[in-house]
Amino acid sequence: MTVTEAASEAAALLDRPRWEGKIFVDAWTAGEAGTRSVVSPGSGQTLTTIGVSSVNDVRRAAKSASRAQLDWARRTPEDRAAVLRRAGELWQQHAQEVQWWLVREAGSVAPKAWLETSAAAAECFEASALPTHPCGDVLPSNGDRWSFARRRPAGVIGVIAPFNFPLTLSVRSVAPALALGNAVLLKPDPRTAVCGGVAVLRIFEEAGLPPGLLQLVNGGGDIGEAIVTAPEVRVISFTGSTAAGRKVGEAGARHLKRTHLELGGNSALIVLPGADPARAASAGAFGSFLHQGQICMATGRHLVHESLYDDYVAAIAEKATRMTVGDPATETVALGPLIDHTQLAHVASVVDDTVAAGAALAAGGTHNGLFFAPTVLTELTTDMRAWQEEVFGPVAPVMSFSAPEEALDLARSSEYGLSLGILGEVGAAMRLADDIPSGIVHINEQTVADEAHIPFGGIGNSGTGARFGGAAANIDAFTETQWLTARPDIACYPF
Template sequence: MALLDAALWGGKVNIGGWTKAAGGEYDVVEPATGATLGSLGAASRDDVYRAAQLAAKAQPEWAARKPEERAAVLRRAGQLWEEHADEIQDWIVREAGGIPAKAQLEIHTAANECYEAAALPSHPHGEVLTSDEERWSFARRRPAGVVSVIAPFNFPLILSIRSVAPALALGNAVLLKPDPRTAVCGGVTLMRVFEEAGLPEGVLSLVPGGAATGAAVVDAPEVRVISFTGSTAAGRKVGESAARLLKRAHLELGGNSALIVLPGADLPKAASAGAFGSFMHQGQICMATGRHFVHESVYDDYVAELSAKAEHLPIGDPATAQVALGPVIDQHQRDHIHGIVEASVAKGGRLAAGGTFEGLFYRPTVLADLDLGNPAFAEEIFGPVAPVTKFSRVEEVVDLVNANEYGLSVGILGDVGTAMKIADRVHSGKVHINEQTVSDEANAPFGGVGVSGTGSRFGGPTANMEAFTEVQWLTVRPEIAPYPF
C-alpha cells in the first residue's frame, strides 16, 4: 500500500488510529485547478480533548523508552521521507501549490529535521550545580508532557516537522493541528511516516480544523506547551490564551524582511537574490523579502534588473508545467495581495512590473519609489510583490530597517565590511550577508524579534531543548538531612 493511500485516511482524523471526526468532513482542494483531491476529518473540540487525554496517557511510557529506542524511531522517520519522496512531493505540489523544487526542499528538510532530532535523546539533559549543602545538586531537563503544534499552509511539511520531531525525540506526546488547506502534506504525511517508523499509538495525534480546533489544542488541560507558526494576529490570540492558562507558547510569527543592496554590489546577482527572496513560493513565506532598500547609486539599474526578472518568470500550474511560480493559496489571499498593490500605487508607488492576476495566479510584481508610509512597505503582503526604495547613507538604511515593527530576517548584499557594521545594528532574529532573506537549516536557531515572535524557539539542540522540556532541580544526599524541628 502506498504511504498516502486515501483509503486509510480519507475523511478521518488520527486519535489513537484513523477514525471519523465528530466535526464532520471537508474537501481538500487543489488551488491551481479548484479540483477536489480528497477529504479529511474536521476535529471538533471533543475530538481534541480526547486526543489530549490519550496523549497524556501514552506520553510517560514513551518518555521512559531508552534514548536509543526513541532515536531509532526518528532515524527511521528520516529514511521514510526519503523513500517516499516522489509520492509526498506530488501532494505538496498539488495541495500547497508549490513548484517541485520547493516540494523537494520540504522533504529534504523533513528528513534532516528527523536526523537532527534523533541526536536529542542522547544529548546532555542537564548540568551539575555547586551547592553549599552536603549534597549533589543537578538541574535536569524533563519532557514537558503534551505539546500542541499549530502549523500554517505555506511550508506545511517543514513548519510542522520542525516542532513535531524534536518534541517527540525529547519524550513528549504531540497534538498536530495543520492548516486545513494543507492538512495532507502538513499532517497526514507526518502521521503516516511516524506510524510506519514505529511510534507508539497515541503519542502523536492529527487533529485538522479551523480556529475552534486551534483554540482547543491550546486550552486542552493536558497540554503544557504550544508551538505556533502563523500570522502575528493569530499568534497574539494564542499567546494571550496560553498566558491566561499559565502555559508556554513559542510563537514564530509574521515578517516584513529587508534586503539591503549596498553601493558596488553585483547588480545581476543582487537582482537574482531579490527576485528569489520576494517571489519564491509566490512570496508566501514569513522570511520573504518584503522591503528592498537600494543605494541611490544603483537604484535605477536594480529596479530595471528586478523588473525584467519579474516579467520573464513563468507562472502556472506546477503539477503540469515547468514554472517558477504556482498559485497563491486561495481567493482571500489573492485579494489581500491585490488590495495592497492597488493601495500602494494610489499612494504614489510606481508599478514597475506585474500587478495583475488570472484566477489564483498572481504575476510577480515590482513596486518602486515607495516611502515608509506606503502600504506595501508597512504591511506583510505574503504574496509575490517586491517593494523597492532608495537610501543614501548607511546610517539611514539602518534606521529604515529598524523603523518596521517586524524583525525576522535581513539580507545584506555587497561589501562585507559595511555589511558587518550594519548587521551589528539591525533588529532582526537572523542576518544573512550576501544572501537574500529566506534561509533555514535544521541545526540552526530560527526565530524573530518584535512582532515576528518570541525569539529563537526552533532549530538546534539548545533551542529545541529549551522549547520542549522543563527544568527540574534535583538534589541527593547520602542520608536523611538533619533539621531543627
C-alpha cells in the first residue's frame, strides 16, 4: 500500500483499527478462536488479520440475530428499503477502496474487481424494491371467511459464501434476505474475508442497519456446520463446491432446514457450423479464462463443429498464448493468480493427468507459482479428467462434433447443469437448447453472465435450482408462506 493509499484509508470505510483481527457479533470483537492472516495470492504478502470465530461465537450471534429480527420485520417497508438504497449508494461511493482489496486479497484483475462492486450496488438497489413487492394472494374459501396466503420473513438466514467472487456472492443473498425482514449470519471464505465479509458489514453499518441484524462469523467447515445446526437459523444460502454443498444439504435436512445450494459446473459451449470461428474463440476464451477460470459458470467444455475445429483451436490457442499473467496489484494483466496452492495442485493434476491420458496441449499447461498459464487441450476423449471434472482453473478443453445429435449427447453427458452457451444460427441453437438440461442458457453468448434481477441457479450437481436473483426467486428463498383467515364473528363448532 502506498503512502497515499494508507492516508486515505484512515478516513475510509475499511479503516483497519475498527475491524482488524476481529469478527462481528453485535459489535466488532475478538473471536474466541483467535486470528488468521490474510495473504495476497499475487504477492504472498500478509495483508492483515481477521478474527476467527468459535462455535460459541456462532451460537451467540444466532441468538442475538433472532432477537433483532423480530423488530426489523415489524419495520415499515420504507424503513427497510431506505437502508438497502443507502447501501447501494455506499458501494458506489467506496468502490475504489473495496476494489483495492478485491485485487490483492482475491487476485482479481481490475475489471473483475470493478464488476464486483458494481454488482454489489445493483444487488442492493434491486433488493430495495422487495419490501414493497406484493407479498401474498387472496384465496377462495368454502367457509364464511376471508382467506389469504401471505409471505412472512423466514427469520435468521445463514449465508455461506466462496472465495472466487467473494463480494458479489455474499451480497446477492445478504441484501434480499435483509430487505425481506430477516436477520443474517454471514460466513465468507476465510481466504477472502475482508472483501467478502468485513466490507459487507461496514457498508451496512454505515447504511444504518440496526444492530444485531447482520453478524460476521469467520472460520472453516466447523463454523459452517455451526451455522447450519443453530436452532435460530431457518434457511441456509450456500455457494461453493458440489462436495461441500452435499454436506451442507445433508446437515440441513437432518435439522429440517431449507438449504439453497449454488454449486459447481462444467458448462458446455457449443459452436455450430457457420459460426464465425474468430468471434467464437473470443467468446470461448472469455468463458474459460476470466478470473483464472475460477467461476462456477466457466466454460469447461468447448464443443466445436468439425468444419470449424481447426480454425477455432488455432484462434483460442493464440489468444491463450498472448494473454498476460501476473500480479494484478502491480501489473496490467489479463489473468491473476489462483487463490492458493491447494487450488494450484488441483488444476495442475487435472491438466497433467489429461495429457498423460493422451490429450494434446495446444497452449499453456505450465505455471509459475500460483500463476497458471491459460491452457488449451485437444485430442480429448470423454473419460479424461479435464472433460469430466470441474477444473476451476484457466483451462479450455476442446472437442469436435460432426452432427447436432452428437453435440447434444456430449452436452447432456455431464452431471452438472448450470450454464450453457450456443454460438451460431439461432433456430438450430434453440432446438439444441430445448433438449439440454441447464439452469441458464445463452444463445450467441458464452457461459458466464449474471444480473441482479435475473433468477440464477443450476440443476443436477450444480445445485437446487434458481434460488438467487429476481423478485420471485428471492421471495421464495427468504420467506415462508403462511395461511391466514379472518371471519366477521367467532365460528360455531359442534363441541
